[in-house]
Amino acid sequence: MSITEHAPIPPQTDTDVVDVEEAARARQDKINGIAKWTLPSLMMALTLLAWHLYVTLNNIPHYVLPGPLLVGQSIIEDWGLLWPAMQTTGRLTLLALLFAIIGGVALAVAFTQSKWAEMSFFPYAVILQVTPVVAIAPLLQIYVDSAFVAALLCAWIVAFFPILSNTTIGLKSADHNLQDLFTIYGASRWQRLRYLSAPSALPYFLAGLRIAGGLALIGAVVAEFVIGRAGTGLGLASTLLEASYRFNFGRLYAALILISLMGVMIFAATSLISHLLLRKWHESALKRDT
Amino acid sequence: MTLPLGQRAPLLSMNHIEKTFAGNVTALRDMSLNVNEGDFLSLLGPSGCGKSTALRLIAGLSHPTRGRIEWQGGKNKDDLGIVFQEPTLMPWATVAQNVWLPFRLRGTAFDAVKNDIDEILKLVGLESFHDAYPRELSGGMKMRVAIARAMVTKPRLILMDEPFAALDEITRFKLNNDLLALKDAIGCTVIFVTHSVFESVFLSDRIIVMAARPGRVIHEVEVDTPYPRSEAFRTSAEYSAHTRATSDALGEAIGEAA
Numbered sequence: 128m129s130i131t132e133h134a135p136i137p138p139q140t141d142t143d144v145v146d147v148e149e150a151a152r153a154r155q156d157k158i159n160g161i162a163k164w165t166l167p168s169l170m171m172a173l174t175l176l177a178w179h180l181y182v183t184l185n186n187i188p189h190y191v192l193p194g195p196l197l198v199g200q201s202i203i204e205d206w207g208l209l210w211p212a213m214q215t216t217g218r219l220t221l222l223a224l225l226f227a228i229i230g231g232v233a234l235a236v237a238f239t240q241s242k243w244a245e246m247s248f249f250p251y252a253v254i255l256q257v258t259p260v261v262a263i264a265p266l267l268q269i270y271v272d273s274a275f276v277a278a279l280l281c282a283w284i285v286a287f288f289p290i291l292s293n294t295t296i297g298l299k300s301a302d303h304n305l306q307d308l309f310t311i312y313g314a315s316r317w318q319r320l321r322y323l324s325a326p327s328a329l330p331y332f333l334a335g336l337r338i339a340g341g342l343a344l345i346g347a348v349v350a351e352f353v354i355g356r357a358g359t360g361l362g363l364a365s366t367l368l369e370a371s372y373r374f375n376f377g378r379l380y381a382a383l384i385l386i387s388l389m390g391v392m393i394f395a396a397t398s399l400i401s402h403l404l405l406r407k408w409h410e411s412a413l414k415r416d417t
Numbered sequence: 418m419t420l421p422l423g424q425r426a427p428l429l430s431m432n433h434i435e436k437t438f439a440g441n442v443t444a445l446r447d448m449s450l451n452v453n454e455g456d457f458l459s460l461l462g463p464s465g466c467g468k469s470t471a472l473r474l475i476a477g478l479s480h481p482t483r484g485r486i487e488w489q490g491g492k493n494k495d496d497l498g499i500v501f502q503e504p505t506l507m508p509w510a511t512v513a514q515n516v517w518l519p520f521r522l523r524g525t526a527f528d529a530v531k532n533d534i535d536e537i538l539k540l541v542g543l544e545s546f547h548d549a550y551p552r553e554l555s556g557g558m559k560m561r562v563a564i565a566r567a568m569v570t571k572p573r574l575i576l577m578d579e580p581f582a583a584l585d586e587i588t589r590f591k592l593n594n595d596l597l598a599l600k601d602a603i604g605c606t607v608i609f610v611t612h613s614v615f616e617s618v619f620l621s622d623r624i625i626v627m628a629a630r631p632g633r634v635i636h637e638v639e640v641d642t643p644y645p646r647s648e649a650f651r652t653s654a655e656y657s658a659h660t661r662a663t664s665d666a667l668g669e670a671i672g673e674a675a
Contacts, residue, residue: 304505307478312522313494322521326509408509408550 193376198384201377209366209378213385216347216362219275220393223282224343228336230283231290239298239324240316256288260346264353274354278361281354282346289338297331298324330409333401340393348386363389419601422622422639425453427489428574428606429475434484436470443631444470448484450625450634452606454573457597459609459617459624461663463671467632468610472576475608495523498567498575498605502582504559506551512538512562513547519570530569537569540599557588564596568603575600577609581616590648593619597646614667618659619651626663628670636666 175195181187182194189197202209234252238245264281271277301323309319351364367382405412419425429452436445445467452458460468473479474486476499488496498519506515513527513534520530527534538544541561551559560580567575581589597620600607611617617624618640626636640659642650650656 302505304501304503305507307476307501308499308505308518309522310478311476311494311497311499312519314522318522322518323507326507329509408552410552413552 190374190376193380197377198380201375201381202384205378205381209363209381209385212361212363212366212382213389214362215275216344216351216364216386217389219278219282219347219350219362220343220389223279223286223346224336224340224393226279226283227286227290227339227343231287231335231339232294232332234291235294235298235328236320238295240320245295252288252291255284260285260349261353264350268354274361278347278350278354281350282343285346285349286339286343289335289342290332291335293331293335293338294328297328300331301327330405330411333397333404337394337397337401340397341390344386344390344393419455419604419644421643422453422641425455428452428454428456429486429488429492431471431475431486432484434471434474434481434486436467436474436479437482445474445481446631446633448632448634452574452608454606455604456623457600457607457609457621459611459621460627461611461614461617461624461667462627462632463612463629463667465629465632466627466670467629468627469578470632471627472578472608472610475574476576495570496573498570498572500560500563500567500575500577500580502579504551504556504563506559506562506566508551511548511550512543512554515551515562516566516569518566533569537565540568540602541565541595555588557584557592560584560592561595564592564599568599568605571603572605574606574608577607579610579612582612589616590651594648596620597644601644614660614663618656618663619646624663624666626666626670635670638663638666 179195182192187194193201234248238249260281263284264277267277267280268274271280298320305323306319309323314322347362348364351361352368354361363382363386367379367386370376370378370382402412431448431450434445434448435443437443448467448471450471460471462468470479474481476497477492507518510518516534516537517527517530520533521527535544535547538547541564543558543561543565546554546558546562551562554562563580567577581592584592593616596607607620609617609620622640622642622644624638624640625634626638627633628635638659642655642659
């Protein structure tokens with residue numbers, strides 16, 4: 128056996144060598160970047176146009192389907208009415224979400240710190256979750272004086288469970304070897320929670336938050352439908368319901384669009400928070416380079 | 418500088434240890450072992466011989482069914498460092514923060530041990546990866562961080578549970594050499610679990626050969642080649658002789674189990 132020495136490879140001098148595959152990929156990335164925004168915008172414009180043409184060409188009466196122009200007009204003209212309603216629904220949703228976070232995380236921590244607490248309370252959390260909120264809302268209306276507080280409770284019940292269940296799983300998902308390492312170093316319960324369980328639970332909690340954000344809005348809308356009926360004039364959903372009684376379909380659609388817009392904003396905000404907190408280390412937030 | 422075998426002070430002793438798991442599975446039977454200050458001791462054996470169980474008992478992660486483990490001068494939780502088969506780093510923390518962990522759990526602020534962290538990262542060759550996240554590192558580099566974390570507090574004893582088993586051979590050889598240099602620099606004792614004859618001979622001065630079902634010690638092989646051992650040791654006649662002796666002992670362990 129012998130080992131032959133190979134002549135060293137001369138250093139690369141040509142600096143503008145272009146890898147065809149890489150160049151194609153860069154071009155594709157650029158196109159995707161533009162298409163990501165232009166395609167949905169174009170779709171939106173086309174849908175609005177089709178909607179407008181359908182309504183005007185077929186002479187559809189506005190109490191069956193108002194055209195996009197009428198809806199736009201309603202948003203502008205009724206803004207004085209819609210904006211306070213939107214603020215009420217927004218406050219309802221965000222407060223419900225906030226209390227869901229506080230309650231869900233606190234209970235999840237209690238569950239993971241004490242098996243007894245979990246055994247005692249988990250079944251009730253499930254019962255609360257599986258009972259349709261529409262069925263509870265009228266009861267709350269009887270027992271709670273303030274319509275806002277009753278609605279808040281409804282939205283909270285719906286938003287609370289995903290936070291609780293995701294955070295509980297997350298807190299339990301810490302790597303076993305890391306658990307052992309903490310044991311060897313004599314970590315206290317608090318240190319274990321603070322430095323190991325909490326960071327392990329963060330991605331799970333954030334996934335729960337994204338679900339809970341949407342559910343809080345749904346809970347708020349349902350509550351307004353059921354509780355706001357009694358002329359308490361809560362938020363956007365109450366406005367929507369009232370507009371339907373008055374056959375004011377322009378306002379009805381305006382309220383509907385604003386509710387959807389709020390949903391989109393909540394989703395965008397929770398996604399952004401999730402991205403900012405996880406981008407440095409979590410697989411879900413990492414870009415892969417081939 | 419490590420004293421020769423036979424002149425070392427005792428560190429801990431396992432006396433007639435037995436460990437039985439639920440369902441009456443005897444993981445270890447009548448294991449007695451004296452570990453001395455400065456030993457590089459390998460536990461070598463087939464799967465199921467209880468070598469990892471022995472390591473967990475020494476770490477205090479589980480307790481013997483029978484028998485006692487006695488530490489010379491009593492056991493202090495600062496005496497121990499451990500390296501698992503996986504790097505077991507916290508993915509949300511930087512390299513330096515990961516290495517800080519043992520100090521952090523003692524309540525020591527980062528700035529107070531900044532120099533210790535820098536020093537150990539330099540020793541494992543990762544000084545320029547101070548602020549990197551584990552995902553940015555290769556498998557071998559992650560393992561270096563895990564070793565740095567175990568050694569940063571300069572514990573008396575480092576336990577290693579097949580730390581290089583998942584690495585490629587080139588990386589493993591390099592880490593073997595570096596581990597010996599680190600042990601010398603820190604001046605600690607190492608208990609190293611492995612199923613590789615070659616690795617155990619290269620690294621250790623004492624090899625405890627274990628057999629399975631039930632897990633027990635059947636041989637001790639001494640590798641009296643002095644440290645520092647260079648890469649040339651791997652191809653020496655001395656190395657072959659030790660490898661053959663260890664292989665034979667292991668063969669006996671496997672034969673007995675079958």
